[in-house]
Amino acid sequence: MLPIRDHNPSGRxxxxxxxxxxxxxxxxxxxxGSLNDPKIxxxxxxxxGLIPYRxxxxxxxxxxxxxxxxxxxxxxxxxxxxxxxxxxxxxxxxMGHFGFLIFYIFCGIGANIIYYFTAPLSPIPLVxxxxxxxxxxxxxxxxxxxxxxxxxxxxxxxxxxxxxxxxIVLSAWFLLQLANGTVFRSGDSGVAYWAHIGGFAVGSxxxxxxxxKLGSFNFWRDSSGHPPNPKADYETVKSAIPNVxxxxxxxxSPWN
Numbered sequence: 001m002l003p004i005r006d007h008n009p010s011g012r013x014x015x016x017x018x019x020x021x022x023x024x025x026x027x028x029x030x031x032x033g034s035l036n037d038p039k040i041x042x043x044x045x046x047x048x049g050l051i052p053y054r055x056x057x058x059x060x061x062x063x064x065x066x067x068x069x070x071x072x073x074x075x076x077x078x079x080x081x082x083x084x085x086x087x088x089x090x091x092x093x094x095m096g097h098f099g100f101l102i103f104y105i106f107c108g109i110g111a112n113i114i115y116y117f118t119a120p121l122s123p124i125p126l127v128x129x130x131x132x133x134x135x136x137x138x139x140x141x142x143x144x145x146x147x148x149x150x151x152x153x154x155x156x157x158x159x160x161x162x163x164x165x166x167x168i169v170l171s172a173w174f175l176l177q178l179a180n181g182t183v184f185r186s187g188d189s190g191v192a193y194w195a196h197i198g199g200f201a202v203g204s205x206x207x208x209x210x211x212x213k214l215g216s217f218n219f220w221r222d223s224s225g226h227p228p229n230p231k232a233d234y235e236t237v238k239s240a241i242p243n244v245x246x247x248x249x250x251x252x253s254p255w256n
Contacts, residue, residue: 003169004161006086007148014089016097020104021081024129027069028077035073045070049125050112056120068108070127080129086149087133087140094143094210107135107203114198131195134177135203141170142207143214174200 034040050067054060071077092100111131140147145167153160177200181193215222 001169001172002152002154003083003086003149004152005150006090006166007150007163008090008144010089010093012093014092014100016101016104017084017088017092020088020101020129021084024069024071024077024081028071028074032074045125045127049127050116051125052116052120052122055116064109064112065105067112067125067127068129068132071129072127076128080133083133084129084136087136090144090147091136091139091207094214099210103139103203103206104132104136106206107138107199108132110202110206111135111195111199114202115192115195118194126192126195128192128195130192131199134196134199135206137170137173138200138203139207139210141167142204142211143219145220 031040031044034044048063048066049070050063051060055063071080088100088104091103095103108129108131111134112126115126115131145165147166148163149166149169150161150163151169153162174197177193177196180191181197211219
């Protein structure tokens with residue numbers, strides 16, 4: 001199940017969201033051609049990624065921030081930027097440009113700190129914006145629990161787009177991270193589940209001042225958990241590909 005869009009248009013241009021996406025892409029593609037060179041990538045990730053063991057020794061505290069701008073592959077980058085694009089614009093709309101930037105950075109740092117406490121002696125570099133984006137998702141759940149999110153549901157060759165409430169999508173995502181985080185020790189699965197869990201929790205907490213400013217539970221009551229802007233409707237565009245009948249009239253084959 002992959003979220004592809006929400007029905008929650010923002011009231012202003014999300015310059016910070018776009019800028020974060022742009023910066024992440026520029027950084028990634030600056031070393032993309034070296035992904036198959038272990039020496040270069042190891043030097044890059046050990047220098048700028050978060051290595052808990054080094055942090056335990058009092059070294060490289062700046063990697064709590066720098067690591068959230070590195071990604072291990074194109075799918076890693078694409079997935080994170082898709083989630084940020086879906087949920088980030090509405091958070092920026094409510095928090096303001098500068099407020100959202102500070103929120104995003106602190107979500108990323110907070111997620112990394114929580115991950116660090118789950119594996120303080122790990123020598124494996126942690127990279128990725130997932131923790132920061134999980135914080136954005138946690139804040140989104142607090143503000144817009146009843147917003148509609150379109151999900152691409154697929155099993156093997158079966159694909160279907162379904163629309164669900166944000167509280168269903170984001171709660172299911174968080175519970176999945178929590179389940180995996182309790183099954184796998186940090187780093188064993190190759191996915192930093194506790195950074196996701198921590199980021200989601202930190203984002204929910206850091207979003208509380210915005211929630212209170214909007215009216216707290218009165219905001220929920222007045223909006224019924226729906227977005228303040230008119231809901232976006234997505235219509236299916238008719239395909240230009242002609243229909244082909246399932247059964248064709250029998251014709252003599254040139255090979256018979």
